[in-house]
Amino acid sequence: MIHYIVGRNLGHLSRCVANVKKFNQISDQKVKVFAFKHSHSWLRSNLPKAKIRSFSKEKLKDKTKNFLKAKLIMHDWRKEVEWLKKERGKKGPVIGGIYHSEMFTTREDSDWTTKFKHEIHDVSEKTTDIFFHMNLLPPYRTPKLSTFYVPIPIISRKVSMSPQKVRKVLGLKSSEPFILIHMGGGVGPFRYKYMDEWYDRLMKVRTPYRMVVANQFGGVRRKFPKSVIQAPLFPNGPDLINAAELVISKPGMGIMIDCITTGTPLLSLPADSKEREVKNMMLQDLTNNPLCIASKKTSVHHLSRQIRSLLDQSQLIKQSFQQVPCNGAEVVAKCMKKLSRISLEDLPDAYPEILRLSPFDMQHTKR
Numbered sequence: 001m002i003h004y005i006v007g008r009n010l011g012h013l014s015r016c017v018a019n020v021k022k023f024n025q026i027s028d029q030k031v032k033v034f035a036f037k038h039s040h041s042w043l044r045s046n047l048p049k050a051k052i053r054s055f056s057k058e059k060l061k062d063k064t065k066n067f068l069k070a071k072l073i074m075h076d077w078r079k080e081v082e083w084l085k086k087e088r089g090k091k092g093p094v095i096g097g098i099y100h101s102e103m104f105t106t107r108e109d110s111d112w113t114t115k116f117k118h119e120i121h122d123v124s125e126k127t128t129d130i131f132f133h134m135n136l137l138p139p140y141r142t143p144k145l146s147t148f149y150v151p152i153p154i155i156s157r158k159v160s161m162s163p164q165k166v167r168k169v170l171g172l173k174s175s176e177p178f179i180l181i182h183m184g185g186g187v188g189p190f191r192y193k194y195m196d197e198w199y200d201r202l203m204k205v206r207t208p209y210r211m212v213v214a215n216q217f218g219g220v221r222r223k224f225p226k227s228v229i230q231a232p233l234f235p236n237g238p239d240l241i242n243a244a245e246l247v248i249s250k251p252g253m254g255i256m257i258d259c260i261t262t263g264t265p266l267l268s269l270p271a272d273s274k275e276r277e278v279k280n281m282m283l284q285d286l287t288n289n290p291l292c293i294a295s296k297k298t299s300v301h302h303l304s305r306q307i308r309s310l311l312d313q314s315q316l317i318k319q320s321f322q323q324v325p326c327n328g329a330e331v332v333a334k335c336m337k338k339l340s341r342i343s344l345e346d347l348p349d350a351y352p353e354i355l356r357l358s359p360f361d362m363q364h365t366k367r
Helices: 010-026 037-046 057-062 079-089 110-126 162-169 194-201 237-243 253-262 272-289 298-313 314-322 329-340 346-354
Strands: 001-007 032-036 050-055 072-076 093-098 132-133 150-151 180-183 210-213 244-251 266-268
Touching: 001 010, 010 032, 010 037, 010 072, 032 037, 032 314, 037 050, 050 132, 072 079, 072 329, 079 093, 079 110, 079 162, 093 110, 093 237, 093 329, 110 272, 132 329, 132 346, 150 162, 150 329, 150 346, 162 237, 180 237, 180 253, 237 253, 237 346, 244 272, 244 298, 253 266, 253 272, 266 298, 272 314, 298 314
Parallel strands: 001 032, 001 072, 032 050, 072 093, 093 132, 132 150, 180 210, 180 244, 244 266
Antiparallel strands: none
């Protein structure tokens, strides 16, 4: 049995679904997913054969022995697993962690983003034995960590519904274009702080396109103009994103990955945390296009012009997205299969083989 501990919101949950589905294609070993209760129904719609269990810090501490009975423990991205690693000691199952973000500081970093990048180093060392680090492009060097480091491509899900069928679900004509407004899962302590402010501003934007608001866990609790469509919560988010002409979203790796894999232009809203500021920096670096980031003080008039310009440059943005490898789920699934067959003591010897499962060549990177 593999135990997979996953975070609250859609980016983490979508990666869990992608990884478990790929793993099930190559292994008969069972996977038990530990997740917050609000996500159980959504997870079951995507993983009908998986065992879904509730997760909390308290349950982790109360049932430590049960958690450690697994052949492998994976998490995305829970700091609470530090407790599990301490209790396990030097014998037991390998603990693997998955995360996404630039880790190296540069001259462009603020104190805010520098602090966040240092936190990633700290959490990876305290909560993992082996760290699967998603990169938009092959890394040019390896971070100095006490945990084993494996760079992997982004973990994505494939489109499963045609744009025409998505529009039918939304009540649109089969060829009617729309702009999607996405504010994340909407739950937990990291709910986007500027959500209501930007809903208000976006409702005033002048555009010939219909506006569609993506749903959240628990629903979007506010009223919109009659012309605005409120979408249901799609089991596979990339289906909705693939059908849109443009996505306007709070910053986040989940939505960035879905836009990259579908080639959909992304306008990212101002960051409300150091983590989201790093995500906006990553989007800026990838596209080399300042239009992809909205300014906090932008006027409605300027925002309308920015949206038009982004739509005009959609092909250029798609080209920048096409350079990003998207097969991270296949890599993680193969690594899970290998790691579930070994114990912690065997990890140093198995590490070179694990590393070779990733398409990112680490032999010539700098430490």
